[in-house]
Amino acid sequence: MTDASPLTDIRSRIAAAALRAGRETGDIELIAVSKTRSAGDIRTLLEEGHRSFGENRVGEAEGKWPELRADYPDAQLHMIGQLQSNKAEAAAALFDVIHTVDRPSLVKALGKLVADGKTCPPCFLQVDIGEEEQKGGCAIGGIAALLERARKAGLDMIGLMCIPPLEVEPAPYFALLAKLADEHGLRRLSMGMSADYETAVMLGATQVRVGTALFGPRPA
Template sequence: MSEAAERLAEVRANIANAAQRAQRPAGDIQLIAVSKTHDMQAIRPLIAAGQRHFGENRVQEAAAKWPDLRAETPDVVLHLIGQLQSNKAGEAVGLFDAIHSVDRSSLIQAIARACEKTGKRPQLFIQVNIGDEEQKGGCATGDLPALLAEANDAGLAIDGLMAIPPADIEPAPYFALLDELAERHGLRLRSMGMSSDYETAVMLGATHVRVGTALFGSRR
Protein backbone atom coordinates (compact mmCIF):
# COMPACT_ATOMS: atom_id res chain seq x y z
CA MET A 1 0.00 0.00 0.00
CA SER A 2 1.09 3.58 -0.61
CA GLU A 3 1.55 5.90 2.33
CA ALA A 4 -1.64 7.74 1.33
CA ALA A 5 -3.59 4.47 1.19
CA GLU A 6 -2.29 3.47 4.63
CA ARG A 7 -3.33 6.79 6.16
CA LEU A 8 -6.73 6.57 4.53
CA ALA A 9 -7.26 3.02 5.74
CA GLU A 10 -6.32 4.00 9.29
CA VAL A 11 -8.71 6.96 9.38
CA ARG A 12 -11.53 4.88 7.92
CA ALA A 13 -10.89 2.15 10.49
CA ASN A 14 -10.98 4.71 13.31
CA ILE A 15 -14.28 6.09 12.01
CA ALA A 16 -15.73 2.57 11.81
CA ASN A 17 -14.61 1.77 15.37
CA ALA A 18 -16.07 5.01 16.73
CA ALA A 19 -19.32 4.38 14.89
CA GLN A 20 -19.50 0.86 16.30
CA ARG A 21 -19.01 2.16 19.84
CA ALA A 22 -21.82 4.65 19.24
CA GLN A 23 -23.99 1.90 17.71
CA ARG A 24 -24.13 3.74 14.41
CA PRO A 25 -23.60 2.39 10.88
CA ALA A 26 -20.15 3.44 9.66
CA GLY A 27 -21.75 4.18 6.29
CA ASP A 28 -23.59 7.11 7.86
CA ILE A 29 -20.33 9.06 8.21
CA GLN A 30 -18.77 10.83 5.23
CA LEU A 31 -15.03 11.39 5.37
CA ILE A 32 -13.97 14.68 3.77
CA ALA A 33 -10.25 14.86 3.00
CA VAL A 34 -9.24 18.48 3.61
CA SER A 35 -6.95 19.23 0.69
CA LYS A 36 -6.47 22.97 1.26
CA THR A 37 -2.86 24.10 0.70
CA HIS A 38 -2.03 20.73 -0.91
CA ASP A 39 -1.22 20.53 -4.59
CA MET A 40 -2.52 18.09 -7.18
CA GLN A 41 0.50 15.83 -6.75
CA ALA A 42 -0.38 15.36 -3.07
CA ILE A 43 -4.08 14.85 -3.77
CA ARG A 44 -3.84 12.24 -6.55
CA PRO A 45 -2.56 9.39 -4.29
CA LEU A 46 -5.65 9.72 -2.07
CA ILE A 47 -7.91 9.66 -5.13
CA ALA A 48 -6.06 6.57 -6.33
CA ALA A 49 -6.65 4.97 -2.91
CA GLY A 50 -10.40 5.48 -3.30
CA GLN A 51 -11.11 8.77 -1.53
CA ARG A 52 -13.74 10.83 -3.33
CA HIS A 53 -14.87 13.63 -0.99
CA PHE A 54 -12.48 16.58 -0.63
CA GLY A 55 -12.68 19.90 1.20
CA GLU A 56 -11.21 23.26 0.27
CA ASN A 57 -11.12 26.57 2.17
CA ARG A 58 -10.85 29.04 -0.71
CA VAL A 59 -12.74 29.32 -3.97
CA GLN A 60 -9.70 30.62 -5.86
CA GLU A 61 -7.43 27.78 -4.71
CA ALA A 62 -10.04 25.16 -5.55
CA ALA A 63 -10.62 26.66 -8.99
CA ALA A 64 -6.91 26.32 -9.75
CA LYS A 65 -6.75 22.61 -8.88
CA TRP A 66 -10.03 20.83 -9.20
CA PRO A 67 -11.19 21.27 -12.81
CA ASP A 68 -8.18 19.23 -13.97
CA LEU A 69 -8.49 16.70 -11.15
CA ARG A 70 -12.20 16.24 -11.84
CA ALA A 71 -11.50 15.75 -15.52
CA GLU A 72 -9.36 12.78 -14.44
CA THR A 73 -11.86 11.54 -11.81
CA PRO A 74 -15.38 12.83 -12.56
CA ASP A 75 -17.04 11.30 -9.47
CA VAL A 76 -15.10 13.47 -7.00
CA VAL A 77 -17.35 15.45 -4.63
CA LEU A 78 -16.04 18.87 -3.61
CA HIS A 79 -16.92 20.61 -0.33
CA LEU A 80 -16.29 24.27 0.52
CA ILE A 81 -15.47 24.31 4.23
CA GLY A 82 -13.93 27.79 4.56
CA GLN A 83 -15.52 31.21 4.83
CA LEU A 84 -17.27 32.42 1.69
CA GLN A 85 -17.53 36.04 0.57
CA SER A 86 -20.90 36.94 -0.91
CA ASN A 87 -19.26 38.17 -4.13
CA LYS A 88 -17.75 34.70 -4.63
CA ALA A 89 -21.08 32.88 -4.18
CA GLY A 90 -21.70 32.44 -7.88
CA GLU A 91 -18.31 30.89 -8.48
CA ALA A 92 -18.70 28.69 -5.40
CA VAL A 93 -22.10 27.37 -6.49
CA GLY A 94 -20.64 26.51 -9.88
CA LEU A 95 -17.61 24.72 -8.46
CA PHE A 96 -18.68 23.01 -5.23
CA ASP A 97 -21.13 20.20 -4.53
CA ALA A 98 -21.55 21.26 -0.90
CA ILE A 99 -21.03 24.53 1.01
CA HIS A 100 -20.50 24.14 4.76
CA SER A 101 -20.07 27.80 5.73
CA VAL A 102 -23.39 29.55 5.14
CA ASP A 103 -23.58 31.97 8.08
CA ARG A 104 -25.34 35.24 7.26
CA SER A 105 -28.25 36.84 5.44
CA SER A 106 -26.24 38.40 2.61
CA LEU A 107 -24.66 35.06 1.76
CA ILE A 108 -28.02 33.29 1.72
CA GLN A 109 -29.34 35.83 -0.76
CA ALA A 110 -26.20 35.60 -2.92
CA ILE A 111 -26.33 31.79 -2.99
CA ALA A 112 -30.04 31.85 -3.82
CA ARG A 113 -29.39 34.15 -6.80
CA ALA A 114 -26.52 31.94 -7.97
CA CYS A 115 -28.64 28.80 -7.70
CA GLU A 116 -31.43 30.40 -9.71
CA LYS A 117 -28.99 31.57 -12.37
CA THR A 118 -27.02 28.33 -12.73
CA GLY A 119 -29.67 25.74 -11.90
CA LYS A 120 -27.21 24.10 -9.51
CA ARG A 121 -28.24 23.23 -5.97
CA PRO A 122 -25.24 22.41 -3.77
CA GLN A 123 -25.83 20.77 -0.42
CA LEU A 124 -25.89 23.53 2.21
CA PHE A 125 -24.84 23.65 5.85
CA ILE A 126 -25.26 26.62 8.17
CA GLN A 127 -22.09 27.22 10.17
CA VAL A 128 -22.78 27.92 13.83
CA ASN A 129 -20.27 29.80 15.97
CA ILE A 130 -20.69 27.18 18.63
CA GLY A 131 -18.11 28.66 21.02
CA ASP A 132 -19.22 32.28 20.55
CA GLU A 133 -15.72 33.30 19.40
CA GLU A 134 -15.33 36.77 17.91
CA GLN A 135 -12.62 35.77 15.45
CA LYS A 136 -14.47 32.76 14.05
CA GLY A 137 -17.08 32.55 11.31
CA GLY A 138 -20.55 31.21 11.85
CA CYS A 139 -23.86 32.58 13.02
CA ALA A 140 -24.65 32.99 16.70
CA THR A 141 -26.66 30.13 18.17
CA GLY A 142 -29.53 32.49 18.88
CA ASP A 143 -29.62 33.66 15.25
CA LEU A 144 -29.97 30.15 13.81
CA PRO A 145 -33.81 30.00 13.67
CA ALA A 146 -34.06 33.29 11.78
CA LEU A 147 -31.34 32.25 9.33
CA LEU A 148 -33.06 28.94 8.66
CA ALA A 149 -36.33 30.77 8.04
CA GLU A 150 -34.64 33.19 5.65
CA ALA A 151 -33.06 30.34 3.71
CA ASN A 152 -36.45 28.68 3.41
CA ASP A 153 -38.02 31.91 2.19
CA ALA A 154 -35.23 32.23 -0.39
CA GLY A 155 -35.96 28.74 -1.70
CA LEU A 156 -32.80 27.15 -0.30
CA ALA A 157 -32.81 23.75 1.37
CA ILE A 158 -30.51 23.64 4.38
CA ASP A 159 -29.34 20.08 4.93
CA GLY A 160 -27.31 20.41 8.13
CA LEU A 161 -25.15 22.39 10.52
CA MET A 162 -21.39 22.83 10.71
CA ALA A 163 -19.21 23.93 13.61
CA ILE A 164 -15.58 24.25 14.68
CA PRO A 165 -15.23 24.06 18.49
CA PRO A 166 -12.78 26.36 20.28
CA ALA A 167 -9.19 25.17 20.09
CA ASP A 168 -7.49 23.48 23.06
CA ILE A 169 -10.78 22.81 24.86
CA GLU A 170 -12.56 19.48 25.21
CA PRO A 171 -14.75 19.42 22.07
CA ALA A 172 -17.37 16.89 23.20
CA PRO A 173 -19.82 19.42 24.76
CA TYR A 174 -19.71 21.51 21.58
CA PHE A 175 -20.34 18.48 19.37
CA ALA A 176 -23.24 17.47 21.61
CA LEU A 177 -24.69 20.98 21.35
CA LEU A 178 -24.48 21.02 17.56
CA ASP A 179 -26.14 17.61 17.43
CA GLU A 180 -28.93 18.88 19.68
CA LEU A 181 -29.41 22.02 17.55
CA ALA A 182 -29.62 19.96 14.37
CA GLU A 183 -32.12 17.61 15.98
CA ARG A 184 -34.22 20.52 17.27
CA HIS A 185 -34.47 22.04 13.80
CA GLY A 186 -35.04 18.79 11.94
CA LEU A 187 -31.72 18.81 10.11
CA ARG A 188 -30.18 15.44 9.29
CA LEU A 189 -26.52 16.37 8.74
CA ARG A 190 -23.81 17.47 11.18
CA SER A 191 -20.42 18.56 9.82
CA MET A 192 -18.05 18.44 12.79
CA GLY A 193 -14.75 16.89 13.78
CA MET A 194 -11.22 17.28 12.42
CA SER A 195 -7.98 15.30 12.60
CA SER A 196 -7.58 15.70 16.37
CA ASP A 197 -11.15 14.89 17.38
CA TYR A 198 -13.07 13.20 14.56
CA GLU A 199 -13.62 9.99 16.54
CA THR A 200 -15.28 11.94 19.35
CA ALA A 201 -17.39 13.75 16.76
CA VAL A 202 -18.53 10.45 15.25
CA MET A 203 -19.60 9.19 18.66
CA LEU A 204 -21.64 12.37 19.16
CA GLY A 205 -23.53 12.36 15.88
CA ALA A 206 -21.23 13.68 13.12
CA THR A 207 -22.31 12.75 9.60
CA HIS A 208 -19.36 14.57 7.95
CA VAL A 209 -15.85 14.74 9.40
CA ARG A 210 -13.24 17.07 7.89
CA VAL A 211 -9.81 15.44 8.15
CA GLY A 212 -6.63 17.00 6.77
CA THR A 213 -3.44 16.36 8.71
CA ALA A 214 -4.23 12.70 9.45
CA LEU A 215 -4.51 12.07 5.70
CA PHE A 216 -1.97 14.47 4.17
CA GLY A 217 0.53 15.01 6.96
CA SER A 218 1.47 18.44 8.29
CA ARG A 219 0.31 21.43 6.27
CA ARG A 220 2.86 23.11 4.03
Protein backbone atom coordinates (compact mmCIF):
# COMPACT_ATOMS: atom_id res chain seq x y z
CA MET A 1 0.00 0.00 0.00
CA THR A 2 1.37 3.43 -0.92
CA ASP A 3 1.58 6.27 1.58
CA ALA A 4 -1.08 8.94 1.36
CA SER A 5 -0.13 12.04 -0.58
CA PRO A 6 0.49 15.24 1.39
CA LEU A 7 -2.81 16.59 0.07
CA THR A 8 -4.75 13.54 1.29
CA ASP A 9 -2.99 13.65 4.67
CA ILE A 10 -3.71 17.35 5.22
CA ARG A 11 -7.33 16.97 4.20
CA SER A 12 -7.64 14.14 6.72
CA ARG A 13 -6.07 16.24 9.46
CA ILE A 14 -8.41 19.13 8.70
CA ALA A 15 -11.39 16.78 8.84
CA ALA A 16 -10.23 15.37 12.19
CA ALA A 17 -9.70 18.83 13.66
CA ALA A 18 -13.12 19.94 12.43
CA LEU A 19 -14.72 16.86 13.99
CA ARG A 20 -13.07 17.60 17.35
CA ALA A 21 -14.40 21.15 17.18
CA GLY A 22 -17.91 20.07 16.19
CA ARG A 23 -17.58 21.72 12.78
CA GLU A 24 -18.39 20.66 9.22
CA THR A 25 -15.32 19.89 7.10
CA GLY A 26 -17.03 21.49 4.13
CA ASP A 27 -16.91 24.86 5.90
CA ILE A 28 -13.09 24.90 5.70
CA GLU A 29 -11.20 25.76 2.52
CA LEU A 30 -7.63 24.54 2.11
CA ILE A 31 -5.61 27.09 0.16
CA ALA A 32 -2.42 25.64 -1.30
CA VAL A 33 0.22 28.36 -1.07
CA SER A 34 1.94 28.10 -4.43
CA LYS A 35 4.23 31.14 -4.22
CA THR A 36 7.73 30.31 -5.58
CA ARG A 37 6.43 26.93 -6.81
CA SER A 38 6.70 25.92 -10.44
CA ALA A 39 3.74 25.39 -12.73
CA GLY A 40 4.66 21.70 -12.71
CA ASP A 41 4.40 21.51 -8.93
CA ILE A 42 1.03 23.22 -9.08
CA ARG A 43 -0.22 20.90 -11.82
CA THR A 44 0.47 17.91 -9.57
CA LEU A 45 -2.06 19.22 -7.07
CA LEU A 46 -4.50 20.24 -9.78
CA GLU A 47 -4.34 16.69 -11.15
CA GLU A 48 -5.17 15.42 -7.64
CA GLY A 49 -8.33 17.50 -7.79
CA HIS A 50 -7.29 20.46 -5.68
CA ARG A 51 -8.56 23.84 -6.87
CA SER A 52 -7.75 26.58 -4.29
CA PHE A 53 -4.33 28.24 -4.47
CA GLY A 54 -2.65 31.27 -2.94
CA GLU A 55 0.00 33.56 -4.39
CA ASN A 56 1.94 36.43 -2.78
CA ARG A 57 2.94 38.51 -5.79
CA VAL A 58 0.88 39.74 -8.71
CA GLY A 59 3.76 39.48 -11.20
CA GLU A 60 4.61 35.91 -10.27
CA ALA A 61 0.97 34.86 -10.50
CA GLU A 62 0.62 36.53 -13.91
CA GLY A 63 3.53 34.43 -15.13
CA LYS A 64 2.03 31.09 -14.10
CA TRP A 65 -1.72 31.16 -13.85
CA PRO A 66 -3.12 32.17 -17.25
CA GLU A 67 -1.79 28.92 -18.76
CA LEU A 68 -2.78 26.82 -15.76
CA ARG A 69 -6.29 28.26 -15.78
CA ALA A 70 -6.63 27.54 -19.48
CA ASP A 71 -6.42 23.86 -18.52
CA TYR A 72 -8.21 24.16 -15.16
CA PRO A 73 -10.74 26.99 -15.49
CA ASP A 74 -12.36 26.14 -12.15
CA ALA A 75 -9.17 26.87 -10.19
CA GLN A 76 -9.61 29.59 -7.55
CA LEU A 77 -6.76 32.00 -6.90
CA HIS A 78 -6.27 33.88 -3.63
CA MET A 79 -4.05 36.93 -3.14
CA ILE A 80 -2.39 36.33 0.24
CA GLY A 81 0.64 38.66 0.06
CA GLN A 82 0.83 42.36 0.74
CA LEU A 83 -0.74 44.19 -2.18
CA GLN A 84 0.60 47.47 -3.48
CA SER A 85 -2.08 49.98 -4.36
CA ASN A 86 -0.69 50.42 -7.87
CA LYS A 87 -1.20 46.68 -8.46
CA ALA A 88 -4.82 46.73 -7.32
CA GLU A 89 -6.36 46.62 -10.79
CA ALA A 90 -4.09 43.81 -11.98
CA ALA A 91 -4.78 41.83 -8.81
CA ALA A 92 -8.53 42.32 -9.08
CA ALA A 93 -8.46 41.02 -12.65
CA LEU A 94 -6.46 37.89 -11.76
CA PHE A 95 -7.50 36.82 -8.27
CA ASP A 96 -10.82 35.46 -7.04
CA VAL A 97 -10.30 36.64 -3.45
CA ILE A 98 -7.97 39.21 -1.86
CA HIS A 99 -6.92 38.43 1.73
CA THR A 100 -4.72 41.44 2.46
CA VAL A 101 -6.75 44.66 2.50
CA ASP A 102 -5.01 46.55 5.29
CA ARG A 103 -4.93 50.33 4.71
CA PRO A 104 -6.97 53.25 3.35
CA SER A 105 -4.85 53.71 0.21
CA LEU A 106 -5.56 50.15 -0.92
CA VAL A 107 -9.26 50.53 -0.12
CA LYS A 108 -9.26 53.67 -2.25
CA ALA A 109 -7.57 51.90 -5.18
CA LEU A 110 -9.96 48.93 -5.05
CA GLY A 111 -12.95 51.21 -4.51
CA LYS A 112 -12.06 53.12 -7.67
CA LEU A 113 -12.44 49.89 -9.63
CA VAL A 114 -15.92 49.43 -8.19
CA ALA A 115 -16.81 53.04 -8.99
CA ASP A 116 -15.60 52.54 -12.56
CA GLY A 117 -17.74 49.40 -12.98
CA LYS A 118 -14.77 47.04 -13.00
CA THR A 119 -14.41 43.71 -11.23
CA CYS A 120 -13.31 43.65 -7.61
CA PRO A 121 -13.28 40.28 -5.84
CA PRO A 122 -14.41 39.64 -2.28
CA CYS A 123 -11.87 40.77 0.32
CA PHE A 124 -10.58 39.93 3.78
CA LEU A 125 -9.29 42.67 6.05
CA GLN A 126 -5.81 41.73 7.27
CA VAL A 127 -5.29 42.41 10.97
CA ASP A 128 -1.90 42.99 12.61
CA ILE A 129 -2.93 40.57 15.32
CA GLY A 130 0.46 40.53 17.08
CA GLU A 131 1.05 44.28 16.80
CA GLU A 132 4.26 43.72 14.83
CA GLU A 133 5.54 46.78 12.97
CA GLN A 134 7.29 44.71 10.30
CA LYS A 135 4.10 42.96 9.20
CA GLY A 136 1.25 44.25 7.12
CA GLY A 137 -2.17 44.51 8.64
CA CYS A 138 -4.61 46.96 10.11
CA ALA A 139 -4.19 47.78 13.80
CA ILE A 140 -6.80 46.08 15.97
CA GLY A 141 -8.13 49.46 17.04
CA GLY A 142 -8.54 50.52 13.42
CA ILE A 143 -10.68 47.62 12.21
CA ALA A 144 -14.06 49.34 12.55
CA ALA A 145 -12.99 52.48 10.70
CA LEU A 146 -11.30 50.61 7.85
CA LEU A 147 -14.24 48.25 7.44
CA GLU A 148 -16.60 51.21 7.27
CA ARG A 149 -14.40 52.90 4.68
CA ALA A 150 -14.18 49.70 2.62
CA ARG A 151 -17.92 49.10 2.69
CA LYS A 152 -18.64 52.70 1.70
CA ALA A 153 -16.26 52.18 -1.23
CA GLY A 154 -18.37 49.20 -2.34
CA LEU A 155 -15.96 46.44 -1.37
CA ASP A 156 -17.38 43.05 -0.41
CA MET A 157 -15.64 42.49 2.93
CA ILE A 158 -16.16 38.87 3.89
CA GLY A 159 -13.81 38.23 6.80
CA LEU A 160 -10.59 38.83 8.72
CA MET A 161 -7.11 37.47 8.02
CA CYS A 162 -4.05 37.26 10.25
CA ILE A 163 -0.50 35.93 10.54
CA PRO A 164 0.41 35.42 14.22
CA PRO A 165 3.94 36.13 15.49
CA LEU A 166 6.50 33.42 14.80
CA GLU A 167 7.65 30.95 17.46
CA VAL A 168 4.87 31.63 19.93
CA GLU A 169 1.69 29.71 20.67
CA PRO A 170 -0.77 30.82 17.93
CA ALA A 171 -4.01 29.78 19.63
CA PRO A 172 -4.58 33.04 21.57
CA TYR A 173 -4.14 35.04 18.37
CA PHE A 174 -6.54 32.82 16.44
CA ALA A 175 -9.08 33.09 19.26
CA LEU A 176 -8.71 36.87 19.27
CA LEU A 177 -9.25 37.08 15.50
CA ALA A 178 -12.41 34.96 15.84
CA LYS A 179 -13.66 37.28 18.59
CA LEU A 180 -12.94 40.37 16.48
CA ALA A 181 -14.70 38.90 13.46
CA ASP A 182 -17.75 38.13 15.54
CA GLU A 183 -17.80 41.66 16.96
CA HIS A 184 -17.76 43.11 13.44
CA GLY A 185 -20.30 40.74 11.93
CA LEU A 186 -17.85 38.84 9.75
CA ARG A 187 -18.17 35.09 9.27
CA ARG A 188 -14.91 34.07 7.60
CA LEU A 189 -11.45 33.69 9.13
CA SER A 190 -8.32 33.29 7.00
CA MET A 191 -5.81 31.95 9.51
CA GLY A 192 -3.49 29.00 9.99
CA MET A 193 -0.49 27.84 7.98
CA SER A 194 1.58 24.65 7.69
CA ALA A 195 2.67 24.54 11.33
CA ASP A 196 -0.64 25.43 12.95
CA TYR A 197 -3.57 24.87 10.59
CA GLU A 198 -5.14 22.22 12.83
CA THR A 199 -5.18 24.66 15.75
CA ALA A 200 -6.69 27.28 13.47
CA VAL A 201 -9.45 24.89 12.39
CA MET A 202 -10.24 24.13 16.04
CA LEU A 203 -10.63 27.87 16.65
CA GLY A 204 -12.85 28.66 13.70
CA ALA A 205 -10.72 29.09 10.57
CA THR A 206 -12.72 28.95 7.36
CA GLN A 207 -9.63 29.33 5.12
CA VAL A 208 -6.23 27.83 5.98
CA ARG A 209 -3.15 28.70 3.93
CA VAL A 210 -0.77 25.75 3.64
CA GLY A 211 2.41 25.70 1.54
CA THR A 212 5.40 23.76 2.88
CA ALA A 213 3.31 20.88 4.24
CA LEU A 214 1.85 20.36 0.77
CA PHE A 215 4.78 21.11 -1.51
CA GLY A 216 7.79 20.36 0.70
CA PRO A 217 10.58 22.79 1.62
CA ARG A 218 10.79 25.88 -0.53
CA PRO A 219 13.67 26.05 -3.03
CA ALA A 220 16.64 28.03 -1.74
